[in-house]
Amino acid sequence: LNELECELEKQRERTQRFLSEKDREFEAMKKQLERSTTIIDNKISHSISDIQQTDESSPTIINELFSQNHNHHHSSSTIGGPMSPINPDNNNLLYFIQEQQLREQELTSLRKQRHELESTIRDLHNKYSFEINQLQATIEKLNDDLEHMKLSTQRNDLLTKNEHNIDYIKNVFYHYLLANDTQVKHTMANALMTILHFSTKEKAKIESQKQTNSLTSGGWFNYK
CATH class of the missing domain: 1.10.287 (Helix Hairpins)
Incomplete structure (x- = not known):
């Protein structure tokens, strides 16, 4: 690699x-x-x-x-x-x-x-x-390919180092699904993207989708 x-x-x-x-x-x-x-x-x-x-x-x-x-x-x-x-x-x-x-x-x-x-x-x-x-x-x-490859390596290292990281990610995602407050969900989503090493383009695409959802009053990132 x-x-x-x-x-x-x-x-x-x-x-x-x-x-x-x-x-x-x-x-x-x-x-x-x-x-x-x-x-x-x-x-x-x-x-x-x-x-x-x-x-x-x-x-x-x-x-x-x-x-x-x-x-x-x-x-x-x-x-x-x-x-x-x-x-x-x-x-x-x-x-x-x-x-x-x-x-x-x-x-x-x-x-x-x-x-x-x-x-x-x-x-x-x-x-x-x-x-x-x-x-x-x-x-x-x-x-893009280079960034994706580096982030994939970091994710693999993160997931294979120890089970504690996997449990932590699971816990964050679990509370994310249960949260009703959109601000809390947004904060948790950012934490997940950081932990999983999302690429710049992936973050930008999610941010764009978030803006679209806020206009159409739908989606997980909708602000009340």
């Missing part, structure tokens, strides 16, 4: 260590992803700012380019010279449009990366939350 208790204790300690490692691992990955998200947010802000500045100045730039282009063609037509289909003004306008498109593409790409990181964080949170809950449930069960 002692070997089994030791094994349960070791298993509980291993589970607790594993749970702590999972917690640290999750926090480290979460911080790393949050840093990446912050960097992307800054890039998005800069890209939006650049695009807004470009949008504000684009009408003026385009008007100037078209005006220069129009004047260039007008002067070429006036002197009777040939009209070139491609000139520096056209190149500037094309370059400006391409730059605008590239910035918008970069912004779209950054937003996509940010969305993917947020999705990764949510997935990790869900995964680790499930694993942590499972580990906590395992630890709770191991604690």
